[in-house]
Amino acid sequence: MKLNIPVYGPRLRKIARKHFGWSSLRPGQFKPMRAVLRRRDTLVVLPTGAGKSAIYQIPAVLLPGPTVVISPLLALQQDQIAALNEHGDPKLRAVRVSSAETPAQQRDAIEAIRKGEAEFLFITPEQLSDPERLAEVRALKPGLVAVDEAHCISAWGHDFRPDYLALGDMIKQIGRPPILALTATASPPVREDIIARLRLNKPEIHVSGLDRRNxxxxxxxxxxxxxxxxxxxxxxxxxxxxxxxxxxxxxxxxxxxxxxxxxxxxxxxxxxxxxxxxxxxxxxxxxxxxxxxxxxxxxxxxxxxxxxxxxxxxxxxxxxxxxxxxxxxxxxxxxxxxxxxxxxxxxxxxxxxxFQGGSPSAEELRELAGELHKGPATKTALQKATGLGPRKIGQYLNLLEQVGAVRAGAGHKLTVPARAPLPAVAAEAAVEEYERQQAVIRSRTDMMRGFAQSRQCRTETLLAYFGEDIKKGCRHCDNCSDGSAAEVAAAESDGPFAVHSQVRHGEWGTGMVMNYEEERMTVLFDTVGYKTLSVPVVVEQKLLVSE
Structure with a gap:
């Protein structure tokens, strides 16, 4: 019988020992686990190999209702399922519903969860897009949804998957249990995108362990x-x-x-x-x-x-x-x-x-938005009607989705939401959104070049980009080894704004201070991405003010 009560360190560690055979929890695991048990939406950034899966697996033993795990790759799912089932513990048994299972195996998996014979249901977004499957999962009354490799939902994230776009809607339709989003790497723009697209409600954000000391x-x-x-x-x-x-x-x-x-x-x-x-x-x-x-x-x-x-x-x-x-x-x-x-x-x-390519065609976007206004349609039908190739139509639908002109509906069909902009307005907004994204993408390439040229501690520079701090250098990069990082650190003075504080620029709007190096500072702006500014000029001309 599961208990719906607060659980703290000793109880979590007891479950880790009893059910998983783990003698201790790793750094970065306990606080997110506690958030999950408090039914808070949670976003966790933790390196691969640091035990992200345990963050939903251990609390699941105490939470009422099964845990639904959404993951992008069948091979990854299979590894996690095998690891859970190796324990031979009914409280940890995992089943899967995906294209790899026959209809009979899929029915058996749902039935095992319904009867309480399994705790974890691994499923793909494609399965959840089927209205009947969605209703089956809703009837199971899940207590938690874990979205693994959550950066896949972000247009900024590595390995962006359009199939993930509808997850926010799907999770709402299965009863909107608390959501745990897990990823190994997410800079602030990716984190914001994950939160928006999954519709996380005032989530706790936990970023830790990004300094790989080996x-x-x-x-x-x-x-x-x-x-x-x-x-x-x-x-x-x-x-x-x-x-x-x-x-x-x-x-x-x-x-x-x-x-x-x-x-x-x-x-x-x-x-x-x-x-x-x-x-x-x-x-x-x-x-x-x-x-x-x-x-x-x-x-x-x-x-x-x-x-x-x-x-x-x-x-x-x-x-x-x-x-x-x-x-x-x-x-x-x-x-x-x-x-x-x-x-x-x-x-x-x-x-x-x-590789960043040219701007999308406003005329093609307008035509595509017009086709969507004719009624629900599959991506294949839209390709046929517009003559657009699969890559281009995927890009265009993503842009239209971001400006509120399309959303994923039942049965793999795309629909126009209520109060959506008309095709011409949607096309113009989509082009503007594309240009905004390109500004951020270009700035990220600039940041990569800045990292390559930097004399600062490499780890410090990388972690600042991801919003995590380390002090006094890492001692496991070339700049720390040859002494240049120490020289840079000695030459640095405290900047006019705290690292990770919010600032405003007259032209570029709001941003976050990411780091300082010598007499330069890097700010991540919402509209134009990463900008490197001269600290003396910022101070003299009062280019930035605290938010």
Whole structure:
């Protein structure tokens, strides 16, 4: 019998020991668990390998009603289900409803939850979009919804998934239990997006553990490609394997893997343009230690939960600190020393600018919004009616959704909400929203370049970007090792505004102070993204005021 009572440290630890066999809770777990038990909406940013899943698993033993877990990848779900069911404890039994199960298996899973024979229901957003399935889940009266890899709901997040857009509506329709959103990396814009799209109600936000002390951060500017090749191969000769080399394009992945093989290094490549079967095989081979060096685009990402990756190298500037942090976070998950090496050139930024693409067509957006006004329609039907390709229609629907011109309805159909703007107004608003997003995206690329050029402690710079503080340097980055970080810190004086305080600029509006370095300060503005300002000019001209 579950108890609906406040639970504090001793009781949580008792459950951890009794049901999971864990002798203690990790740093960053207890406070979010307490929030969950208090029925508060909660957003948790905690690195992979730091025990995010435990934050819903342990409280679930005490909460009334089953726990619904929404996760983007079936492989990730399967790993979590297997880990729960290994305990042989009915209070921890997990079942799944997804495309991988037959209709009979799906019915059995729902029935097991209904009878109290299972506690955790793992499900995909696609399943919840079915009105009958939604009604079944509502009837189970879930006590908690955990949204894993929550950054997938954010247009700013790495691995954005349009299927996640309707989750706020779906959770409301299943009775609106408290929501726990979990992610390994979320900068302030991503966090705000998660909160808005999941419709979290005054959530508690817990950000911790982002300082990976076993991970040595190193950056080298490469004047030409030959210098970059020498730096890369020197690292390959020095370090143990396996490791991942991230590149900017599919072509670069194939060419670098071939060049490495010709030079005697056992390398394979991975990118999103490969056949699905080959991609899956490469993924499995890497997981099983059959591939020592994987040269990959960012498509090689989610689902890589391999403890013994000894290094991650980037041979191009990533598009943002968000992507960089998530990719280097795949190294050293066993707690052993690991290395993150960034080899960048000035030309790398031009590649990122190219990928950001051109503005959407207001005429095409207007036509699409007009089709939506004719009645509920599937994405496939809208493609046929407008002639837009799958990628473009996904982008356009996302923009229209953000300006209130479309929402996901029942049975995979898209509808126009009440009081939605007319097609012409919606198209204009969508273009403006796109331009706002591009300003933030460009600023994030600027921040990545700033990180690469910085003489400050690398970890301090990264953590400031994500809204977490460390003091006195990390001692596990190149700038701390060579003493330059200490020189910068000694030259710094307290800034005119506290780090993470709210400020206002006459033209750019409200923003948050992110960090100081020498006589510069970085502010994250709501409308234009990250801006680096001269502190003396800010003070002299009174460019910023406290909010």
């Amino acid at each position: 991970l040595f951060l190193e950056v080298a500017y490469c004047p030409d490609d030959n210098y970059r090749w020498r730096k890369l191969t020197t690292m390959l000769d020095e370090e143990r394997r396996p490791g991942i080399i991230y590149v900017a394009t599919r072509r670069a992945a194939e060419e670098l893997a071939e060049r490495l093989r010709e030079s005697g290094y056992p390398a394979e490549y991975y990118h999103g343009g490969m056949a699905a079967g080959l991609r899956e095989q490469r993924h499995v081979d890497f997981q099983n230690d059959k591939v020592d060096i994987m040269v990959a685009t960012s498509a090689f990402g989610m689902g890589i939960d391999k403890p013994n990756i000894r290094w991650v190298a980037h041979v191009a500037l990533p598009d943002s600190p968000d992507s960089y942090f998530q990719e280097i976070g795949r190294a050293g998950r066993d707690g052993e020393p690991a290395r993150a090496l960034l080899l960048w050139r000035s030309e790398d930024e031009a590649i990122q600018r190219f």
